[in-house]
Amino acid sequence: MKRSTLEIWVGLFVALGIAAIAFLSLRVAQGSPWGSSAQQTYTVYADFSDIGGLKVKAPVRTAGVLVGRVSDIQLDPKSYQAKVSLALDGQYKFSSDVSAQILTSGLLGEQYIGLVQGGDTEDLKAGDTITLTSSAMVLENLIGKFMTSFTEKNAQSSPGEAAASDAGQQ
Structure with missing residues (x-):
């Protein structure tokens, strides 16, 4: 008798825990029919x-x-x-x-x-x-866009640098 009563209480506790987790999951996901959707x-x-x-x-x-x-x-x-x-x-x-x-x-x-x-x-x-x-x-x-602009700036500065270094060597 004591064992079956204990099993009933444990089963009830587990069922309440599952129901609480399901309720909280629905509230977090905003899928609950209670509260904010009303x-x-x-x-x-x-x-x-x-x-x-x-x-x-x-x-x-x-x-x-x-x-x-x-x-x-x-x-x-x-x-x-x-x-x-x-x-x-x-x-x-x-x-x-x-x-x-x-x-x-x-x-x-x-x-x-x-x-x-x-x-x-x-x-x-x-x-x-x-x-x-x-x-x-x-x-x-x-x-x-950043990579494109960075590449363009490097390409534009390279010919100018080459011309400046050529002028400095002469």
Whole structure:
């Protein structure tokens, strides 16, 4: 009798532990039907020429404060730009001239969208498109540009150095 009671308590404890881990995992992944997803949101769009490593459910921040999440990313077949859908928390209102840029947390951290409030008195409404956007800075592209400019500078300085050394030898 004591052994079966002990087994029941251990089984109950293990089941509660698994349920707690599942709950916390869903909360961290923002996939939980409880809490934050019950808030009212409105969707706005932003077009970017390059989104880098931006992913669905990436944070949307203003002044470091989480104000929404990326809800969808599509390729616009007409302009061939990435059309990003932003689900913004209903309690935050932005002006119609708000700007959006893709930023990175730290040097190699996750990418997120940063919103900078504009000065217009008219508010951004559901379904509007943010027109002032700045695409992601892709580290590989920056390194490539640096290497290209470094190579060009070396190539330009080499003929001049050769002419100067020829003049000094004469």
